[in-house]
Amino acid sequence: MTSKSIVAVTNCPAGIAHTYMVAEAIQQKGEARGYTVHVETQGASGVENVLTIAQIREADYVILALGKGMTDDDRKRFAGKKVVEVSVSRAIKDMDEIMADLEGHSKRFAGSTSDDDPVSSSAGSVTGIMSYLMAGVSAALPFVIGGGMLMAFGSILAQFGAPSVGPGEGGIASFAWVLSNVGSLGFTFMIPIMGAYIANAIGDKPALAPAFICTYLANNAELLGTETGAGFLGSIAIGLSVGYFVKAFRKIKLPKNLQSLMGFFVIPVVTLFVFGLLTYYVLGPVMAWLMSALISMLGAIPSELKLVAAFLVGCMLAFDLGGPVNKAAWFFSFSLVASGVYDWYGIVGVVGCIPPMACGIASLIRPQLFSEGERDAAIPAIIVGSTCTSEPAIPYVMAAPIPMMAANLLAGGIAGVLSMLLGVQRLAPGIGVLDPVLGLITPIPSYYIAFGIGLVLNVVLIVVFKSSWIKRREAKAASKAQ
Known part of the structure; x- marks a missing residue:
């Protein structure tokens, strides 16, 4: 057979x-x-x-x-x-x-x-739309990760006394200056790439170039004649608009001898013409104004409300460990980085590492509360979790959803508040708990205080909540047996 x-x-x-x-x-x-x-x-x-x-x-x-x-x-x-x-x-x-x-x-x-x-x-x-947005984020991540790391290395070299001068300031550009400026290109192209791949996820390759060019235009304040660029709001609006436009356009049937021109000539040229003008006169200025208003609004939020929002973002990040709720909070925080707002992404840097590391540590401290498989996964969960990857916590949560989720949510929310209170700022994605050493998270003491308190709290809550949960189950089982 x-x-x-x-x-x-x-x-x-x-x-x-x-x-x-x-x-x-x-x-x-x-x-x-x-x-x-x-x-x-x-x-x-x-x-x-x-x-x-x-x-x-x-x-x-x-x-x-x-x-x-x-x-x-x-x-x-x-x-x-x-x-x-x-x-x-x-x-x-x-x-x-x-x-x-x-x-x-x-x-x-x-x-x-x-x-x-x-x-x-x-x-x-x-x-759905969220998957298109995350396709754009996925494409943009290597740009901002690579760019952020190079900028961090350049900054570290400068802090240790290496010269950081451009080609016009003394002949040949210094190594630290080159690293910083090559890295900054990652941030320059992050938003256009995001818009391009949102469009690509909807309309395929013919949508890629028009969306990239139009999103770049929308984020170049000098070309656009605005005070600020359109930021991530512009990349979303342009990416979705171009994507759906191209998807509809592709349904037009031309004679067979002309059909082959559609994908690489007709659609890109027409789309760029339409959206180039639309971006310059309408989408770009409107999205730039909205982005500026959003940044102003975030800056004007009273501190009490800001802490409530920080608690909510921390809870969302710890909720479904890489699922849609986590990704929504992550997307909101990450998308503000391109506009120079780093404190919300700072919460991601703090909370993202905590649940998996806490699960692993708790299973080492109180092994009797966990299965053999969970105990065996402890060290990998701690190591992988330290890179700001929350998925290793999933098996622990699935085994005991109520106590584990309660512990993660409470610790994540409190860690988010501490991060905001202490002014933690994450400048770019990195490698997790070592990001402050690389210059990607500042200030260093504030990060480790917020992270340390959140981690210890999560471990304690896991032990307390899961112990109580197991005792309840055992008591119920005993009463049924009688």
């Missing part, structure tokens, strides 16, 4: 943890059920283990576990196949259930994202 085969594609907004966790789950659980499994990961390192035409043709089922959507061109590979399409967060939680009934969860795939595609229309959480 020929063994059955599964092919899968996994991706997530950041392209770091969820992408590979789900890939491993599909591989292990599929092979345990006798399937031959091939998984393509679309992560931060690019596309790995690309599925071949033969693998797709021979597959009985296709699993698409997506966190940032998939373009029409990518989907076309699976036309006619039985496809199970789920959000990456659901795939982590429910892979056993999905694998147990692939036939029931699958639908014959038409291979596009049109409204009459039964697969994509049934997976709104995957193909």
Whole structure:
């Protein structure tokens, strides 16, 4: 009897943890059920283990576990196949259930994202606006991470006495100056890249160049003639507008001898013409005004309300550990970085590391409260969690949702308040708890105070809440037995 085969594609907004966790789950659980499994990961390192035409043709089922959507061109590979399409967060939680009934969860795939595609229309959480926004963020992250690290290195060199002079100030530019200025280009292009890939997620490649150029225009105050750029609001408005415009435009059918010109000539030229003018005269100035108003509003919030908001952001970050609530708080905080507002992203730097590290530490301190698998995962959870990756906490939360979520939420909210009170600012994404040493988070003492208190509090709350939860369960079990 020929063994059955599964092919899968996994991706997530950041392209770091969820992408590979789900890939491993599909591989292990599929092979345990006798399937031959091939998984393509679309992560931060690019596309790995690309599925071949033969693998797709021979597959009985296709699993698409997506966190940032998939373009029409990518989907076309699976036309006619039985496809199970789920959000990456659901795939982590429910892979056993999905694998147990692939036939029931699958639908014959038409291979596009049109409204009459039964697969994509049934997976709104995957193909919705938030997934388009996170596709833009995912593309922008390498720019701001690389740029931030180079700027940090340049700053560190300058702090240790290295010269930081440009080519016009003494002949040859210094090494520290070059690092800082090359790094700053990452921040310059972060917003245009974000807008371009939001559009690309909706309208595919023909939308990429017009959205990039128009978003760059909207963020160049000198070209636009405004006081400020349009910031992340501009990238969202332009990215979505261009994406949907191009998606509608692609439905126009030209004669066959002209159809080949649509993708690389007609659509980009017409779209750039329309949105170039629209951006210059309408979208750019309006979004720049809105961005300026938002920044002014955030600066004018009374300190009491700001602390309430900081508590809420901290809770959101600790809530679903890389899920939609976490990503919404992260997106809000991260998107303000390009406009020079760093305190909200400072909360991300503090809270992002705490839940997984607290879970790992608690399982080492009170091992009797945790399963053998949770104890074995303690050291990896602490190490990976220290890089501001919250996903290692997921297995601990799934094993005991009520006490673990309560502990994480309370500690995350309080850590968020401490971060805001102490003025923690995160200038760019980095590598977690070492970011202050690299110059990516300031001030250094404030960060470690907020982080340290939040971490200790989370560990204590986990131990207290989970001990109480286990005792209650044991008492209930004993009473039922009587």
